Amino acid sequence: MAMMDPTGDGRFGNFGGMFVPETLIPACQELEKAFREAWGSAGFREELSALLKDYAGRPSPITICERLSEELGYRILLKREDLNHTGSHKINNVLGQALLAKRMGKTRLVAETGAGQHGVATATAAALFGMDCVVYMGEVDIERQKLNVFRMHLLGADVRPALSGSRTLKDAINEAMRDWVATVEDSHYCLGSAMGPHPYPWMVREFHRVIGIEAYSQCQELLGGNPDVVTACVGGGSNALGIFSGFVDTDSELIGVEPAGGAAVDRGIPGVVHGSLSYLLQDEWGQVLEAESISAGLDYPGIGPEHAHLAETGRARYEKVNDKEVVDAFQLLARTEGIIPALEPAHALAWMSRERGYLSGKNVLLNLSGRGDKDAIQMMEVIG
Amino acid sequence: MTQREEGVEDTLLQVIKAERKCLVPYITGGFNGYLESISAAAEAGADAIEIGIPFSDPVMDGPTIQEANDLVLSAGVSPLQIIDEVASLDVDIPLAVMTYYNVVYRFGLERFAYNLNEARISGIILPDLPLVEAGPWVDAAASHGREAILLAAPTTTDIHLKKICNESRGFVYAVGLLGTTGARKELADSAKIIARRCKELTKKPVLVGVGIGNPDQAMEVAEVSDGCIVGSAIVQKLLDGGGPEAVGKLVSEFRSALDNS
Numbered sequence: 001m002a003m004m005d006p007t008g009d010g011r012f013g014n015f016g017g018m019f020v021p022e023t024l025i026p027a028c029q030e031l032e033k034a035f036r037e038a039w040g041s042a043g044f045r046e047e048l049s050a051l052l053k054d055y056a057g058r059p060s061p062i063t064i065c066e067r068l069s070e071e072l073g074y075r076i077l078l079k080r081e082d083l084n085h086t087g088s089h090k091i092n093n094v095l096g097q098a099l100l101a102k103r104m105g106k107t108r109l110v111a112e113t114g115a116g117q118h119g120v121a122t123a124t125a126a127a128l129f130g131m132d133c134v135v136y137m138g139e140v141d142i143e144r145q146k147l148n149v150f151r152m153h154l155l156g157a158d159v160r161p162a163l164s165g166s167r168t169l170k171d172a173i174n175e176a177m178r179d180w181v182a183t184v185e186d187s188h189y190c191l192g193s194a195m196g197p198h199p200y201p202w203m204v205r206e207f208h209r210v211i212g213i214e215a216y217s218q219c220q221e222l223l224g225g226n227p228d229v230v231t232a233c234v235g236g237g238s239n240a241l242g243i244f245s246g247f248v249d250t251d252s253e254l255i256g257v258e259p260a261g262g263a264a265v266d267r268g269i270p271g272v273v274h275g276s277l278s279y280l281l282q283d284e285w286g287q288v289l290e291a292e293s294i295s296a297g298l299d300y301p302g303i304g305p306e307h308a309h310l311a312e313t314g315r316a317r318y319e320k321v322n323d324k325e326v327v328d329a330f331q332l333l334a335r336t337e338g339i340i341p342a343l344e345p346a347h348a349l350a351w352m353s354r355e356r357g358y359l360s361g362k363n364v365l366l367n368l369s370g371r372g373d374k375d376a377i378q379m380m381e382v383i384g
Numbered sequence: 385m386t387q388r389e390e391g392v393e394d395t396l397l398q399v400i401k402a403e404r405k406c407l408v409p410y411i412t413g414g415f416n417g418y419l420e421s422i423s424a425a426a427e428a429g430a431d432a433i434e435i436g437i438p439f440s441d442p443v444m445d446g447p448t449i450q451e452a453n454d455l456v457l458s459a460g461v462s463p464l465q466i467i468d469e470v471a472s473l474d475v476d477i478p479l480a481v482m483t484y485y486n487v488v489y490r491f492g493l494e495r496f497a498y499n500l501n502e503a504r505i506s507g508i509i510l511p512d513l514p515l516v517e518a519g520p521w522v523d524a525a526a527s528h529g530r531e532a533i534l535l536a537a538p539t540t541t542d543i544h545l546k547k548i549c550n551e552s553r554g555f556v557y558a559v560g561l562l563g564t565t566g567a568r569k570e571l572a573d574s575a576k577i578i579a580r581r582c583k584e585l586t587k588k589p590v591l592v593g594v595g596i597g598n599p600d601q602a603m604e605v606a607e608v609s610d611g612c613i614v615g616s617a618i619v620q621k622l623l624d625g626g627g628p629e630a631v632g633k634l635v636s637e638f639r640s641a642l643d644n645s
Contacts, residue, residue, distance in 0.1 A: 009516070019485060021444050022514045023537035023559060025544065164450055165440065177443045182563035184539060272486045272512075273441050285462050286490030287440040 003205065003245045003306070010198020010276075013312060015305035018197040019272045020177070027184045032199040034104050039206060044099065051095050052210065055128070056085040058092075060211075062218045062365075068336040072352065074359045077227060078339070078368045079215045079243060088342065088370030089211060089239045090121035090192060096207035098125035101188035108132040108187040112162075112176040114141055114169035114235065115297035115344065116148025117370055118192030123157035125190075133157040136175040138168035141296045148374050166290035168299045169235070173274050193236025194304035197275030201304050205241040212246025215365065228362035231255040232369065233347040234318065235262070235298035237307045239369035244316060252365075254316035256307060257348040259326070262291030264303035265311045265318035271302075278305040294323040294382070295343035297370075325350035327382055330372065342370035343379075392432050392478045392507040392531050392554035396589040396610065399431050405642040406555075406591055406611030407602075409618050409635050410434040410482065412452040414461035417627045419473055424632030425618075426475045429639035434509065434613060435470060437463045437483035444511035444594075446566030448616040452623055463487050464499070471503035480507030480533060480554065485521070493521055497528035507531040507554040515548050522551060533557050536582055538574040546585055555589035556582050558609065560596060566616045567597025571604050579609035599641030606645045614638055 010016045018028055038044040052058040060083050065076040081089035101109060109126050111133070113119030119135040126133035135152055139161045142149055152159050162171040173196075180189040194204040219227055230247045232240035234256035244254050258265065268279030273288050281289040281301035291301045310316035321329075326343060329350035334340045341349060345368045352364060372379070396406045409425045411418050413435045422433050438453040438461070445453065463483065470479060481500065488496045488510065500508065508530060513521060515534060525532040531554035536545055538559065549556055560575035561568070575592050582590040592605045593613030602612050614635075621630040 017517055018514065019512055019517055020514060021511050021537065021559075022535045022544075022548070023539050023562060025514045025516060025537075026539045026541055164454065170441065174441050174443050178446070178564045181444070182561075184562060269490075272489050274443075277489075280486075282486070282490060284490070285464070286486040286488075287457065288486070 003248050006198060006202045012306040012309035015276065015278045015308040016198055016201060017277050018275065019277065020197045020275050021181055023181050024184060028197050028199065034100060035199055035203045038100055038103060048096055048099055051099070052092065056091045056095060057083065058210065059214045060084055062215065062222060064222065065337050068333065071336055072356045074356070074361055075363045076352070077222065077363065077365045079211060079365060081211060081239065081367060081369045082341065082371035086121045086124050087373065088117040088121070089208060089242060090118045091124070092210055092242070093192065093204050093207040093238060094121040094125045094190060097188065097190045098129050098131065101190070102129055104188065106186060106188040108183065109190045110176050110179050110183065110187050111135050111190045111192060112169065112172035113137050113192065114172065114299055115295065116141070116145040116152065116374060117297060119157065119159070120148050120151050120155070122190045123152045123155035126157065127155045134179060135159050136162050136172040136179065138162045138166070138172050140167045141169065144378050145296055145374060147377060168296065170288065170301060177274070194238040194241045194306060195236040195274060195276060195302065201276060201306055204238050205245065205306060208238050208242030209245045211239070211242035211367065212244065215243055216246035219365065223363055226250040226252045227365040229253045229255060229359065229364045231257060231348045231352065231364065232367035233298060233344045234258050234303060234307060235300045235344065237304040239367050241304065241306060243367040248315065255351065256316055256318045257351045258318055258320045259293035259295060259298045259347060260320045260322045261293045262298055262300055263320040264301060265307065266320050268303070273302060276305045278308040279303050294326055295347065297344040298347065319351050321347050321350040321354065325354060329353050330379065331383065340372035341368055342372045343375045345369045388476055388478060388504040390478055392480055393588065395478050396431060396555055400589060400610050405606040405645060406431045406589055407638055407642055408432045408434055408591060408611065408613045410436060410613060410615035411631065412436045412438065412449065412456060412619050412622065413466035413470070413481070414438060414456035414459070415452055415622050417622070419469060420628035421622065421631040422473060423475055424628035425635045426477050428632040428635035430477060430635055432478045432480060434480045434482050435466070437466050437481050437487060439484035439487055442484060444564055446564040446616060448619050448623065449565050452619045463491065467499055467503045467505065470505060478506045480509060481505055482509040482511070485510050485513040488521065493524035497524045497530050500530050501528040507533050509533045509557060511535055515544055515551065518551070535559055536578060538562055538578050545581060549582055549586035549588065552588065555591045556586060557613070558582050558590055558592045560592045560594045560605065563594070565594050568595045571595065571601040575605050576608045579605065583608065599637050602638050603641045603645040606642055611642065
């Protein structure tokens, strides 16, 4: 059971590639080589597995939702990535990349963050490995995710505001790339989603494949088979690829859910930004448009290239939900299951809630990619 | 209509043959007064001019060029408008545009090259399009007689550098430092090193850009290269409200420094 590997030039079908300044080409190629070697090495795999188990708390359980299932009229299973150390799936990728960076002799991690989950995870790994850490975060996101900013400071990271453009995730990525262009000799760019130049989309998905591998066996045990539908939220799309990878070779329907204001598959056109060719919200001149979402983690105008490929081939389907549906879903899970979800996976839940007719009688697996503590302050104002 | 029959490469090779150094100023397209600034730079002794077409996510640009970019974008100026305006410009030195790949990709590679040809814009620099991805664009540019100028970075491996020097048209753009565009206090050591490495591999003009902020630095880098590109220092003049006059004055300062080096 496996997802396809990209071609030698980093393509998933028509998408992907290595569209970065010439300065970064040797670093991307070196990273690809290092990752290929590490991923093929039993020693590296064992070291990472031990970290995921003893430090991050894997495997994450699957919770069968009794009350929510009753309310929506079909069986709902949650893959509990919210229970990982640092509160989201992001830690899987970050521990992998930090371990790899150490192996490559890098002493400093650079990261971008939207909601702050990837920034916190990177700051955590940097603290664990004794590395320097700089996290770029859009000024708007710094304001709406104060708690995570404080957590990053506590973990010893230098949080720098991205002040240009929409001052959200997209601009934080620009700043992180500019930093990396200047510091490439001793820094590793710890990119937080399955996007960017090759090998990132592939490498990040591989580091998250553990979600799908675990979920697949857990489903065999719990359901005696595969779920009818596997769903996850999609910004760049790393958590979705993680869980999809466990079921891509089965009959399970794969559904990615994007925010209506950042629906790259639905409203995007192929374009090149941040290192790869993929669906992108852009105007008629190729200027990248600003996404708009209540969730800082999905506030991104693009999507990882492998998702573009899965959409084009029809293996996965992409839906969108609006902010109001998300706020309702956020409260629904809290009220029925005692689980406060992050706003990001609440998108997938919002779709599930809307589609109760279609999903009636099915088994639906939702990747609950993160917990909602970080969103509590923002939601206090929204819900009142 | 303007003359501009000669391409960037032929023109710069003549400058080199005359034992002079090449000066290529960068001016942000669409910026208030940019057309007059291009003319002023040409009169002040520029050998070719690089015109920026602003992009929403310019990852190779530092704060100065970003700021000018943002002003142009928020004024709603489109890439085609800049190309059309430049087409009617009465300047007889060769012109190049610098933009990011998505602008070209969205336009359509062939259509972009065609439009540049119509506008008598000879060269194109795309700083986020590395050699490994440049094939389709290099072909499209060539089929319309345009010069795809490729960049060589301090980190570029010898194998890639050789290919870049072979494939590049117009000149080889040697990136002077590890970092984004913008003036620096001192010339980076990497500027001379990359220039020397390129010069050993090619007879094409080798110009250093990124981090050349004053005439002294231009003179220093000209010791080992065929000249330089000056961007942020000039754009700063525009941002400060100096207009074409300040641009012309600064270009002539660079010109005299290079002529005396």
